[in-house]
Amino acid sequence: MNSASAVKTNNQAKASSATDTHGDKRLKMLSASIKRYQYQQDALIEILHKAQELFGYLENDILVYVAQQLKLPPSRVYGVATFYHLFSLAPSGVHTCVVCTGTACYVKGSPGILTNLEKSLAIHPGETSADGQISLLTARCLGACGIAPAVVFDETVLGYQTPESVVEHIKGWLQNGSS
Numbered sequence: 001m002n003s004a005s006a007v008k009t010n011n012q013a014k015a016s017s018a019t020d021t022h023g024d025k026r027l028k029m030l031s032a033s034i035k036r037y038q039y040q041q042d043a044l045i046e047i048l049h050k051a052q053e054l055f056g057y058l059e060n061d062i063l064v065y066v067a068q069q070l071k072l073p074p075s076r077v078y079g080v081a082t083f084y085h086l087f088s089l090a091p092s093g094v095h096t097c098v099v100c101t102g103t104a105c106y107v108k109g110s111p112g113i114l115t116n117l118e119k120s121l122a123i124h125p126g127e128t129s130a131d132g133q134i135s136l137l138t139a140r141c142l143g144a145c146g147i148a149p150a151v152v153f154d155e156t157v158l159g160y161q162t163p164e165s166v167v168e169h170i171k172g173w174l175q176n177g178s179s
Helices: 003-018 025-036 041-055 060-070 074-083 103-107 110-121 163-175
Strands: 095-100 134-139 151-153 156-158
Touching: 025 041, 025 060, 041 060, 041 074, 060 074, 095 110, 095 163, 103 110, 110 134, 110 163, 134 163, 151 163
Parallel strands: 095 134
Antiparallel strands: 095 151, 151 156
């Protein structure tokens, strides 16, 4: 057996063991969804949405499973999952803070907001705090240029934010527990 086929066999074994349908209702539901789309490769985005809805995020084993079911290269599935910002490859925090980095927000202070958040939370965009409470994300544009700089706190857009006001909002989350 050459090294390429050994790697392929090893990856298949990992994917099948981690995505064993015995007992995991989520995986059975994902399989049913894939079947409903008749294993069509052009349904990849819809299937990834279903997988994320079921599992909370798209872990590597799930991406490999979807690739196998749709007979796609894992690199293509991973490429789609990383291209669209709505997909997450890591578990999300209880709360989500999204800082707009579009031109208007950038000019009006979003870099300072991000820097302050990185220091106070000890994380970078795309990461979740060690306690699992807060995920920090960025968006290229929220479409709220008139109230720049804008930040989304758990799906609520607030404008005219400052580094201090954003950190105060985050502190409020942490003081109130996971509510």
